Amino acid sequence: MSTLTSMPAWHALQNHAQEITHTHLRDLFAADDQRVERYSASAAGLYLDYSKNRINDTTLALLKQLADEVSLPEMAQKMFRGDKINHTEGRAVLHTALRSRSDEPLLVDGVDIRQEIKATLAKMKTFVEQVQQGDWKGHTGKQFTDVVSIGIGGSFLGPKIMAESLKPYWNKDLKCHFVANIDGTAISEKLKQLDPETTLFVMSSKSFSTQETLTNTLTARDWFLAHKLPEEAIGQHFVAVTSNVAAAEAFGIDKDNVFPMWDWVGGRYSMWSAIGLPIALQIGFDHFEQLLEGAETMDQHFLTAPVESNLPMLMGLLGVWYTNFFGSQSHVVLSYDHYLRGLPAYIQQLDMESNGKSVDNQSNQVDYSTGPVIWGGEGTNGQHAYHQLIHQGTGVIPADFILPLTSHNPTGRHHAMLAANCFGQTQALMAGKTLEEATVELQQAGLAEDAINALAPHKVMPGNKPSNTLLMDKLTPTTLGALVALYEHRTFVQGQIWQLNSFDQWGVELGKVLGNSVLDDLESATPKLNQDGSTVSLIKKFRNGEI
Numbered sequence: 006m007s008t009l010t011s012m013p014a015w016h017a018l019q020n021h022a023q024e025i026t027h028t029h030l031r032d033l034f035a036a037d038d039q040r041v042e043r044y045s046a047s048a049a050g051l052y053l054d055y056s057k058n059r060i061n062d063t064t065l066a067l068l069k070q071l072a073d074e075v076s077l078p079e080m081a082q083k084m085f086r087g088d089k090i091n092h093t094e095g096r097a098v099l100h101t102a103l104r105s106r107s108d109e110p111l112l113v114d115g116v117d118i119r120q121e122i123k124a125t126l127a128k129m130k131t132f133v134e135q136v137q138q139g140d141w142k143g144h145t146g147k148q149f150t151d152v153v154s155i156g157i158g159g160s161f162l163g164p165k166i167m168a169e170s171l172k173p174y175w176n177k178d179l180k181c182h183f184v185a186n187i188d189g190t191a192i193s194e195k196l197k198q199l200d201p202e203t204t205l206f207v208m209s210s211k212s213f214s215t216q217e218t219l220t221n222t223l224t225a226r227d228w229f230l231a232h233k234l235p236e237e238a239i240g241q242h243f244v245a246v247t248s249n250v251a252a253a254e255a256f257g258i259d260k261d262n263v264f265p266m267w268d269w270v271g272g273r274y275s276m277w278s279a280i281g282l283p284i285a286l287q288i289g290f291d292h293f294e295q296l297l298e299g300a301e302t303m304d305q306h307f308l309t310a311p312v313e314s315n316l317p318m319l320m321g322l323l324g325v326w327y328t329n330f331f332g333s334q335s336h337v338v339l340s341y342d343h344y345l346r347g348l349p350a351y352i353q354q355l356d357m358e359s360n361g362k363s364v365d366n367q368s369n370q371v372d373y374s375t376g377p378v379i380w381g382g383e384g385t386n387g388q389h390a391y392h393q394l395i396h397q398g399t400g401v402i403p404a405d406f407i408l409p410l411t412s413h414n415p416t417g418r419h420h421a422m423l424a425a426n427c428f429g430q431t432q433a434l435m436a437g438k439t440l441e442e443a444t445v446e447l448q449q450a451g452l453a454e455d456a457i458n459a460l461a462p463h464k465v466m467p468g469n470k471p472s473n474t475l476l477m478d479k480l481t482p483t484t485l486g487a488l489v490a491l492y493e494h495r496t497f498v499q500g501q502i503w504q505l506n507s508f509d510q511w512g513v514e515l516g517k518v519l520g521n522s523v524l525d526d527l528e529s530a531t532p533k534l535n536q537d538g539s540t541v542s543l544i545k546k547f548r549n550g551e552i
């Protein structure tokens with residue numbers, strides 16, 4: 006039995022879950038008109054209504070006890086101060102330092118990283134301003150109109166989704182494009198639209214060894230040179246962001262054009278570093294700094310607020326409550342804002358690559374569920390696609406609804422309708438519709454009794470489906486920074502409860518290695534074909550070009 010499942014709070018939560026499954030949220034709201042006042046909290050420009058969760062005061066007390074029993078507050082302090090909590094890679098975890106304005110020295114292996122962070126931010130600021138003001142032009146003297154950010158995983162999702170989310174703040178004279186996939190269509194379709202004389206390439210790869218990014222950059226480089234631009238023009242049109250500066254130089258990127266990052270920043274936590282350069286180019290450096298400031302405000306809240314009003318702690322613990330005591334296997338993030346339509350995909354990598362693991366910090370196989378599938382999309386679109394399952398499916402899928410109260414594009418009644426849909430969905434999930442209510446509805450519609458008896462059960466909505474509602478006054482760089490930091494710390498909370506190292510990703514290695522040996526067989530004149538039968542069959546079909 007693992008240490009986690011032997012903890013007193015764990016056993017108490019198991020017993021408590023048995024009790025609370027017999028209560029309906031409808032009844033909890035009916036019995037307490039102060040419920041939302043007691044189960045809501047605000048911080049860093051965000052408001053969390055968590056009253057539509059399957060909880061009562063005992064639940065929260067036991068979840069808090071569990072947090073204490075795993076020493077969560079102490080673990081958070083260790084992370085922020087640079088302890089090497091990423092123990093399988095022997096690394097600190099300091100994405101929080103990237104957005105900190107503290108001057109307190111922060112040593113990693115004897116080096117004060119605050120100075121490196123400051124120097125890199127200054128380098129980014131100078132570069133962004135030079136590009137925006139036309140002081141850094143293309144080889145033929147034209148100002149850049151387009152930026153192509155080449156990267157994948159955390160070197161793609163952060164830049165792309167944050168830039169997309171902050172469109173109201175875009176520098177109108179510069180358009181950022183994002184290429185990630187090795188599929189040649191991705192880069193080909195992008196390059197078709199572009200003029201090499203006015204295009205700047207930002208190649209982002211922490212390791213500088215990722216096949217997709219290296220290949221796409223070489224293809225971009227070939228395209229660039231194929232347009233009669235000389236080799237010496239590369240230096241003006243290609244910059245890189247990486248922790249492997251030597252590899253970047255060997256690749257042909259000028260040393261002065263390399264923006265450093267560090268091994269104490271995980272890829273999925275790296276948008277605050279120079280990986281965020283495309284964001285800063287798109288929205289301007291001042292707005293990028295506001296993104297950092299919003300995140301830092303959430304950091305301080307996470308470090309100092311008591312559990313019962315600590316947004317990341319509450320959301321993280323509630324996730325554990327459903328995963329481990331209600332059998333939930335997925336969690337849905339619903340952005341009721343068109344600009345935030347990509348956010349669920351960002352949180353998907355953040356959370357699933359952090360906690361999609363089954364070996365604990367003591368190198369033992371866990372005997373409990375860990376990271377759920379994170380999915381989601383844009384409201385109200387999801388209501389016409391997958392909300393059916395959330396309402397009437399057989400499982401419990403906790404939902405986060407995210408809505409800015411003010412739209413950047415006030416258009417007629419649109420925003421009121423968006424908000425009404427958002428709130429209506431959380432209400433329907435909570436209250437549901439009973440058989441009696443469905444029956445009365447059908448009687449009022451004049452259906453015959455046998456028809457009613459056949460149809461009514463299909464119209465029953467069990468309700469008691471949990472949701473969080475996250476509000477902000479308006480989507481700004483500051484509130485977006487706070488929102489992303491909130492989810493980073495929510496992921497940290499869950500990883501700590503599950504006794505996981507949330508900051509390595511050994512699971513992505515095998516597929517890459519096997520893919521390389523398959524590639525040899527796909528391209529070789531004399532393929533070895535010493536793979537399993539299915540893979541050999543697939544290789545042969547690819548080589549023959551027919552199924």
Ligand SMILES: O=P(O)(O)OC[C@H]1O[C@H](O)[C@H](O)[C@@H](O)[C@@H]1O
Binds near residue numbers: 158209
């Ligand atoms: O930035 P790179 O070193 O190119 O890595 C890009 C991505 O590669 C892997 O898939 C990791 O799992 C991701 O966390 C990382 O963001």
